[in-house]
Amino acid sequence: MNRINKIKQLRQQLADWRAAGESVALVPTMGNLHAGHLELVKQGQLRADRVVVSIFVNPMQFGEGEDFASYPSTIEQDVAQLEAIKTDLLFTPSVQEVYPHGQKAQTVVAVPGISETLCGASRPGHFSGVATVVCKLLNMVQPDLALFGSKDFQQLLVIRHMVEDLCLPVEIVGVPTLREADGLARSSRNGYLTDDERSLAPALYRILCKISAAIAEGNKDYMALESEAMHALEAAGFNPDYCSIRNADNLSEPNGEESRLVILAAAYLGRARLIDNLVVDKY
Numbered sequence: 001m002n003r004i005n006k007i008k009q010l011r012q013q014l015a016d017w018r019a020a021g022e023s024v025a026l027v028p029t030m031g032n033l034h035a036g037h038l039e040l041v042k043q044g045q046l047r048a049d050r051v052v053v054s055i056f057v058n059p060m061q062f063g064e065g066e067d068f069a070s071y072p073s074t075i076e077q078d079v080a081q082l083e084a085i086k087t088d089l090l091f092t093p094s095v096q097e098v099y100p101h102g103q104k105a106q107t108v109v110a111v112p113g114i115s116e117t118l119c120g121a122s123r124p125g126h127f128s129g130v131a132t133v134v135c136k137l138l139n140m141v142q143p144d145l146a147l148f149g150s151k152d153f154q155q156l157l158v159i160r161h162m163v164e165d166l167c168l169p170v171e172i173v174g175v176p177t178l179r180e181a182d183g184l185a186r187s188s189r190n191g192y193l194t195d196d197e198r199s200l201a202p203a204l205y206r207i208l209c210k211i212s213a214a215i216a217e218g219n220k221d222y223m224a225l226e227s228e229a230m231h232a233l234e235a236a237g238f239n240p241d242y243c244s245i246r247n248a249d250n251l252s253e254p255n256g257e258e259s260r261l262v263i264l265a266a267a268y269l270g271r272a273r274l275i276d277n278l279v280v281d282k283y
C-alpha cells in the first residue's frame with residue numbers, strides 16, 4: 001500500500017489511475033480503524049477499481065473541551081489492517097497540508113438547517129467542520145464515490161445535502177452500521193469505555209429497538225416514546241443528550257407524510273459520547 005502525505009503526490013498517483021481508466025472510491029476516516037471502517041473499504045473495493053483511505057483527525061470538527069487532543073491514534077495498527085485487506089492508497093495529510101492558511105482563515109462550508117439540530121445543537125460548529133473537511137477531501141481525491149458509515153446518520157445527511165447543493169460530481173454511499181455481537185455499534189469512541197461501562201453500553205441499541213417495535217405496532221405518540229427512551233437510558237446508567245424520532249430523509253419533525261422514520265440517540269457513558277440510530281419503515 002502506498003502511503004502519501006502531500007496533495008501533490010496524491011494527485012500524481014490518481015492521475016496515473018485515471019489515465020488507465022480506473023475508477024476511484026474514497027473512504028474518509030479519522031483513524032483508529034475498526035471493523036466498521038474496514039467494511040467501508042470492502043464496499044469501496046466492490047464498487048471501484050481503486051480505494052483511497054484518508055486518515056485525518058480534523059481539528060475543525062471538534063469543539064472546546066471535546067476530545068481532539070486525546071482522540072485515539074493507532075497509525076501502525078491502522079496501516080497493518082489496511083494492508084491486510086489490500087487498500088491501494090493511504091492518505092495521511094498534516095493539519096498544515098489541509099489548512100495551509102490556518103483554521104481561522106479557512107473558507108468554510110456550512111449546511112444550514114440540518115446541521116443545527118440533534119448533534120449539531122449539542123456540538124455547535126461540528127457539522128460545518130465535517131462538511132468543510134469532507135468537501136476538501138473530495139476535491140483533493142475527486143473520487144467517483146465516497147463511503148460513510150450510517151452510524152453517523154446526521155453526518156451522512158449533511159454530506160449528501162452539501163454534495164447536492166455544491167453540485168459535486170461524486171456518489172455518496174451510506175454503509176449499514178456494523179455492530180458487536182451484543183448490538184453495540186462499532187465506534188472508535190467505544191475505546192473510552194471502562195469494562196463496566198462496556199457491559200452497560202448495548203442498552204442504547206436495545207432501547208432504540210424497543211421504540212422501533214412500538215412504532216411498528218402503530219404507536220404514534222412520538223413525544224411519549226422519546227421521553228420513555230430518555231428515562232430508560234438514564235435507568236441504564238447513561239447521561240442522555242437526546243433521543244428523537246425524525247423524518248429519515250431530512251431529519252424534520254414527523255408530520256405523518258414521511259415514509260421512513262429514524263430514531264436517533266446520543267448519550268454519555270462516562271467520558272464516551274455514544275450515538276446510534278435505527279431507521280423504521282413506517283408502512
Ligand code: PAF
Nearest residue numbers: 028029030058130133152
Ligand atoms: O466520520 C468521521 O470519521 C469524520 O467525521 C470524517 C467523515 C472522516 C470527517 O472528518
